[in-house]
Amino acid sequence: MFGRRSFTAAVVAAALLLVSTPAAAAAPTAVWSAPGLSSASFSVDGALVVLTGNTSAGGRLEIRGAGSGALVRALSSPYKFNAAALSADKQTVAVTLNDTSSGLPVRTIRLYRVSDGALLRAVPTAATRDLSSLDLSADGRLVAAMDARSYEQGGRVHVHRVADGGRVALLTTDATTAAVRFSPDGRFLAANGRRVVGGRFVSVVRVFRTADWAAVTTAGDGSLLVRWSPDSTAIWTATLVVAAPxxxxxxxxxxxxxxxxxxxxxxxxxxxVTDDGARMLTGRVVAPRRTLTFSDTSTGTPAATYDFASDVFAGDISPDGTLFTYALTTAPSAFDVHVARMPGR
Incomplete structure (x- = not known):
């Protein structure tokens, strides 16, 4: 879900002058864990968590209660899951996978009913690369999946109707990192993109109007999409530059x-970022990736930092700001997902 770059001690020392020393904590307060899974995200209302993980046997998806970890639904597939998303009404869960039953990989969106796990629809797409980001519109009528550009293919957003699988839009953004999100009010769709500046490619975030799929905003050179604000009036983006804050x-x-x-x-x-915009959850893009930090968004000052014995990957924050998820490495290419209490809440 990051690239890897080298950096010098002098750069880190200079960066430390920009922020205060964070409050240290040995480990976050765990609420529950899901062994063998690698990613987790909260439902729109925060009541459920959608988790996925892959092994040589295929993909597994679990839906659990956010507060208790109680299992609500489990799905498995001989094909690995590349992304997953839950509808706002919690009735439908969507996944992306590479269906090879025909002998060739067909990048497919599958829609399942949460109540009984029944497959509602399989939607083959025109994607030429893995669909590694996925989202459902707030009204549940549209599903958008994105493949990252690689070797001159991909970098497109595939928008389909949930009701019949028909394609609504095919948006070319040329992004080499996939991320796509509908705004909470459904009027916009944001996705990672790429453009040429001064003869070189730089990442940007593009926002499209869902009424006609026209581009209405292009956000900052070097930016990657993080999330929407709850009122749909803004997006959070992040800019990562080698050897710079x-x-x-x-x-x-x-x-x-x-x-x-x-x-x-x-x-x-x-x-x-928390729904109220006050706290930001960060990890590390280079090894060793063994810390998670919550920072104050008004100052950038770290409020709490957690240290781990193995590589850790930051996840999602619950809408009410009381819980967060992370994936902890247990072996090469093996993870456990943990749901923990937010610091100070």
């Missing part, structure tokens, strides 16, 4: 005006 930006939609900028340490990667 990471910056996070709250960008107005439409318009593209930067409403807030948060300066973080070099090679920090922004995973999520």
């Amino acid at each position: 990471t910056t996070a930006h709250l960008v107005a939609v439409p318009g593209g005006t930067a409403l807030r900028t948060v300066t973080l340490a070099p090679y920090d990667t922004v995973s999520d």
Whole structure:
């Protein structure tokens, strides 16, 4: 879900002058864990968590109660899951996978009913690369999946109707990192993109109007999409530059005006921001990836930092700001997902 770059001690020392020393904690307060899974995200209302993981046997998806970890639904497939998303009404879960039953990989969106796990629809797409980001519109009528550009193919957003699988839009953004999100009010769709600046490619975030799929905003050179604000008036983006502090930006939609900028340490990667915009969850984009940090978005000052004995990957924050998820490495290419209490809440 990051690239890897080298950096020097001098760069880190300079960056530490920008922020205060964080409050240290040995480990977050765990609520429950899901062994063998690698990613987790909260439902729109925060009541459920959708988890996925892959092994040589295929993909597994679990839906659990956010507070208790109680299993609500489990799905498995001989094909690995590349992304998953739960509808706002919690009735439908979507996954992406590479269906090879025909002998060739067909990048497919599958839609399942949560109540009984029944397959509602399989939607083959025109994707030429793995669909590694996925989202459902707030009204549950549309599903959008994105493949990252690689070897001159991919970098497109595939938008389909949930009701019949018909394609609604095919948006070319040329992004080499996939991320796609509908706005909470359904009027916009944001996705990672790429453009040429001064003869070189740089990442940007593009926002499309869902009424006609016209591009209405292009956010900052070097930016990657993090999330929407709850009122659909802005997006959070993150800019990672080699040997320079990471910056996070709250960008107005439409318009593209930067409403807030948060300066973080070099090679920090922004995973999520609380709904109230007060706290930001970050991990590390380079090894050793063994810390998670919550920072104050008004100052960039770390409020709490957690240290781990193995590589850790930041996840999602619950809408009410009381829980967060992370994946902890247990062996090469093996993880456990943990749900923990937010610091100070």
